[in-house]
Amino acid sequence: MTPPEWRWVRIVAVVLLVLTVVPLVVAIAVEPAGTVFGGFVQEARDGVSYVARTTIGLQGHWLYHDPYTSEPHDGSLVYFPYILLGQIDRLLHLPVPVLLNLARLVVGAAMLVAVYRLCADAFAAVGQRRLAFLLVVLGGGIGALTGSHADILGYHYVSLDVGVSGTVGLGVMTVGPHIALAALACAALAIDLTRVEEDHGPLRLLAVLGWTLALALAYPQMAGMWVLVALGYWLLRPRRGTLAAALAMAVVAVPYAAYGLYLRGANPIFAGWPPQADIDVGDPLSYLLFAHLVMLPFAAVAGATALRRLRAGDATIAVRVRALMAMWILVSTIVMYMPGLPTAAHRVFYGSFIPFGILAADGLWRWAGAAASRAWRRRRLLYVATLMCLAGGQAIADAVAIPALHRNDLALYFPADEAAVLGTLRDVDPAGGRVVMNSYLSGLWVPALSGDTTYIGFPFETLDLERKSSEVEVFYNLTDASEIRRVAAGLKVDYVLYGRYERGLSPTDPGARAGWPVLARSGDAVLYAVTR
Numbered sequence: 001m002t003p004p005e006w007r008w009v010r011i012v013a014v015v016l017l018v019l020t021v022v023p024l025v026v027a028i029a030v031e032p033a034g035t036v037f038g039g040f041v042q043e044a045r046d047g048v049s050y051v052a053r054t055t056i057g058l059q060g061h062w063l064y065h066d067p068y069t070s071e072p073h074d075g076s077l078v079y080f081p082y083i084l085l086g087q088i089d090r091l092l093h094l095p096v097p098v099l100l101n102l103a104r105l106v107v108g109a110a111m112l113v114a115v116y117r118l119c120a121d122a123f124a125a126v127g128q129r130r131l132a133f134l135l136v137v138l139g140g141g142i143g144a145l146t147g148s149h150a151d152i153l154g155y156h157y158v159s160l161d162v163g164v165s166g167t168v169g170l171g172v173m174t175v176g177p178h179i180a181l182a183a184l185a186c187a188a189l190a191i192d193l194t195r196v197e198e199d200h201g202p203l204r205l206l207a208v209l210g211w212t213l214a215l216a217l218a219y220p221q222m223a224g225m226w227v228l229v230a231l232g233y234w235l236l237r238p239r240r241g242t243l244a245a246a247l248a249m250a251v252v253a254v255p256y257a258a259y260g261l262y263l264r265g266a267n268p269i270f271a272g273w274p275p276q277a278d279i280d281v282g283d284p285l286s287y288l289l290f291a292h293l294v295m296l297p298f299a300a301v302a303g304a305t306a307l308r309r310l311r312a313g314d315a316t317i318a319v320r321v322r323a324l325m326a327m328w329i330l331v332s333t334i335v336m337y338m339p340g341l342p343t344a345a346h347r348v349f350y351g352s353f354i355p356f357g358i359l360a361a362d363g364l365w366r367w368a369g370a371a372a373s374r375a376w377r378r379r380r381l382l383y384v385a386t387l388m389c390l391a392g393g394q395a396i397a398d399a400v401a402i403p404a405l406h407r408n409d410l411a412l413y414f415p416a417d418e419a420a421v422l423g424t425l426r427d428v429d430p431a432g433g434r435v436v437m438n439s440y441l442s443g444l445w446v447p448a449l450s451g452d453t454t455y456i457g458f459p460f461e462t463l464d465l466e467r468k469s470s471e472v473e474v475f476y477n478l479t480d481a482s483e484i485r486r487v488a489a490g491l492k493v494d495y496v497l498y499g500r501y502e503r504g505l506s507p508t509d510p511g512a513r514a515g516w517p518v519l520a521r522s523g524d525a526v527l528y529a530v531t532r
Contacts, residue, residue: 001120008130013112016137017105019396020173024101027403027412035413038448039097042174042399043165044411045444049458050176051096052447053079057086058096059432059451066269067447068458070435070492073269077259080217081178096448100177107180108173112137114187115169115354121194122321122358128365131385135364136357137169140391141293149280158282159290161391162398166350167291169357171395178218183351185215189226190328190354193233193245194320200241208245212252218350220260223253225335225348232327236310237320260344268463281346284337288329292356294387298363299356303329306359322362325355360388414445417523418499424520424527425450425495434494437530439476440469441501455493476505484514488530499525 023041031037040047052067056079063075064083082100089099112133119132143162150157160167165175172179188211196204216223230246263270281287289296303326310323332348335341368380402408422445425434432451443457456468471491478484488496496511503524511518511528519529 005126005129009113009116009133012133013109016112016170016173017108019170020105020108020399021101022396023174023399023403026400030403030406032406032409032413034416035409036416036419037413038411038445039095039101040175041402041412042171042395043176044402044408045458046176047097047100048411048444048448049461050082050100050178053082054086054089054096054100055432055448055451057083058089059086059430060090061432062087065433065453066461067432067453068443068461069269069463070453070455071268071463073267076263076267076270078263078270081181085177104173104175104177104180107177107184111169111173111180111184111187114184114191118187118191118321118354119358119361121191121317122325122362123318123365128361131365131381132358132361135295135361135385135388136354138389138392139292139295139353139357139360140168140388140394141289141291141295142390143291144390144394146290156282157290158280158286160281160286160349161291162394163286163291164279164281164349167287167352168391168395169353170392172351172353174395174399179350182215182218182222183354185211185218186222186226186328186351187354189215189230189249190321190324193230193242194317194324196241196245197237197239198241200244204241205244205248208248209252212249216252216256219347220253220256221335221345222348222350223249224257224345225331227253228335229324229328229331232331233324236307236323236327237315261342264342269461279347281336281349284333287333287336287349287352292360294384295356295360298361298367299329299359300363302326302359302362302366306362322359325358328352328355329359364388410441411444414442414449415500415525417525418442418497418501419445419449420522421499421520421525421527422446422449422497425452428519435492436495436497437472437475437488437491437493438497439472439501439505441504442497442499446497452495455491473505476502476510477508478510479508479513481513481515484510485530488514489532494530495519496528496530497525498528 027037027041038044038048064079065075085099085103115136116133119129123129123132140161141159143159148159148163166172166179172183192204192208212223227246227249230249234242234246306319306322307326309319332352335348336346364384368377371377371380403412429452434452435455436446436452437455438446440456443454446454456462456472459465462468475487498509498511516528516530518526520527
């Protein structure tokens, strides 16, 4: 690749990265008075939970303890990328939301470089490489026009290009950095897997191990899927290096997947995780057709052609990459919709924009090349590529609209007074782990701001959510001081928050009635230390 080619990549990458910052600027500009911005726009609720997970590492811990449920439980090796970032922040001393957004930009930039390297392996012409790169990052289906979900004449329609994170490249760059890390690892594994038959030395296999570990730490099921992709590719083109790479992936992926299954059985925190309602993947049409409507015909033809040429003995690097992309789509589709697998195993769509984009670029380029004139060739490329890239534009437009139209303020912003009093717990309890009684709406923010555990909060992680919701409502409506103290002792809470959202449960302040000492006060928000 020539210096001018890399200059184009750098310029486009900078533009794309800047676009992902625009929604944050809008969110800060329209911040409601008396609130603080949490640092995330797309999937803001998840973003606040990522801050909480990073805080665990910032406190010096290496094992994950769920800060969204009060039951005692053993630590585990999950969410490690965020815990590692927290450990790094012990040296950097950056606000955690700032740290996570910097990590998002750095990993996003690395993902773009890896994607372009893969495109360069797939295509010899610079124009084809650039088309593939843009389709990878911006391509998608019809969700931008039709929405993500609908029930039409009894059919449950889902379009995964907007229904989930992970299927549109630019959208991936706007959310938590672990999703971009998964896409980066997938692109790097694809590069290594298609080059390993010529170079299966220790360094190449070590790179395969490293990228598989990175993928497993982000999404263990994705690492398992890539073992299947590698084995499928090896069956198409049996080579010692390819098999060695597949086995290297398995060395990392299989034990970590087994560990995940062990956690589901041994740790109550993970027994029902992830819940079925968390992600709706629809049916195969949701993934193959609706999420890639314009792309699919071109990608299907290109993928079938690449597989046929590889089986016929055409082993150029370009054919190998395209055949691997086809195998990626095939295996991911089977795993996503195979009945009987754990719910988590169906979530293997992360990074799927890479194979769809590369194959669609191949098919589109060939179709446009058959036009009668150069002008029509350009028109075909421009018009069809623009249709394919609506999803990328929609991803940024939606991210800007969320704060601009105040569509998700409860997850984007938190009352500033409550944030101030919760922040004092970082000094009082630097190791965290104490339990704060609060309303459900405050609970999302309590671990992120205080470093402590919320009694009730993130909906998919608070055990016995319905029971605890009732207990919280009863607690805040108690009026007898001795009964308040008795219930607090029974629930094993260490602090009680009384702020804006708690007043929505009851106009009566239970901490004041119980006579507990005020640990912090800011405006109308009060934090009490529960004394036994």
